[in-house]
Amino acid sequence: MPNGYELILRGRIDRVDKATNQEHLYLRIIDYKSSERGLSLLDVYYGLALQMIAYLDVVLRNSLQWLGAQASPAGVLYFHVHNPMIKNDYRLSETDIEKQLFKQYKMKGLLLDDADVVRMMDTSTESGYSDIVPAYIKKDGGISMAKVADEHTFDILKQHIQQLMTQAGIDITTGKVHLNPFQDKNRSACTFCPFLSVCQFDPQLESNNYHRLMDMKDDDILQRLQKEMEEEGKSSW
Numbered sequence: 001m002p003n004g005y006e007l008i009l010r011g012r013i014d015r016v017d018k019a020t021n022q023e024h025l026y027l028r029i030i031d032y033k034s035s036e037r038g039l040s041l042l043d044v045y046y047g048l049a050l051q052m053i054a055y056l057d058v059v060l061r062n063s064l065q066w067l068g069a070q071a072s073p074a075g076v077l078y079f080h081v082h083n084p085m086i087k088n089d090y091r092l093s094e095t096d097i098e099k100q101l102f103k104q105y106k107m108k109g110l111l112l113d114d115a116d117v118v119r120m121m122d123t124s125t126e127s128g129y130s131d132i133v134p135a136y137i138k139k140d141g142g143i144s145m146a147k148v149a150d151e152h153t154f155d156i157l158k159q160h161i162q163q164l165m166t167q168a169g170i171d172i173t174t175g176k177v178h179l180n181p182f183q184d185k186n187r188s189a190c191t192f193c194p195f196l197s198v199c200q201f202d203p204q205l206e207s208n209n210y211h212r213l214m215d216m217k218d219d220d221i222l223q224r225l226q227k228e229m230e231e232e233g234k235s236s237w
Contacts, residue, residue: 038108077109183210
C-alpha cells in the first residue's frame with residue numbers, strides 16, 4: 001500500500017470455469033449461495049460487495065502464470081443452492097417439471113456483453129432466453145434482459161475494488177474506525193452486525209449519522225466510476 005504496509009487477502013473461490021473462443025481464453029466466476037441474490041452495482045460502488053469482482057481480478061491477473069494465456073472476463077454469477085418446490089394449477093409432465101426447475105436454478109450476475117461467450121455458457125441456446133444464465137440472445141446477435149458489461153467496464157470495476165480495498169487497508173493501519181454505518185432504504189449495516197454493543201452507534205445521538213446511500217441506476221454508476229477513474233489518472237500524472 002502507499003504507506004508501506006502490505007495488505008494480504010485470503011479467500012476461497014467456489015468455482016472458476018474457462019472456455020476458449022478463437023484461441024482467446026475466457027474465465028467465469030461462480031459463487032454458490034444459500035440465499036437468492038444477484039450482483040448489485042450499487043453495492044459494488046459503495047464497497048458492500050467486494051467479493052466477486054475481487055475474485056475475478058485475482059484469476060485474470062494470474063491467468064498467464066496459471067493457465068499459460070492472458071484471460072478476459074466472461075462474467076461473475078451467483079448460483080442459488082436450494083431445493084425448489086414447483087407449484088402449478090395442473091399436473092405437469094416430467095419434461096415440464098424439468099423446465100420449471102431449470103428456471104428456479106438460473107444464475108444471476110454480470111455477464112460479458114458478447115453473444116458468443118453467452119452461447120458457450122449455454123450451448124442449447126442459439127437465440128432466445130437462456131435456461132442457465134440471465135440473458136436473452138436476439139436474432140441479430142445482441143443481448144438483452146441481462147446485466148452485461150464490456151471488458152473496459154470490467155476493468156473499471158476491478159480498479160474501483162482495488163481502490164476500496166487499499167483505502168480500507170490505509171484506514172486499518174492508521175487507526176481510523178468510522179462510526180458511519182450504511183443505510184439504504186430498509187437495509188442497514190447494524191441489522192446483523194455482531195459489534196453493535198462495541199461501537200454503540202445510536203442514530204438518536206446528534207453525533208451519530210448513517211451513511212445514506214444514494215440510489216442510482218447502473219448506467220449512472222458506471223458513468224460515475226468512469227469519471228472517477230479519469231480524474232484519478234489525471235491527478236497521478
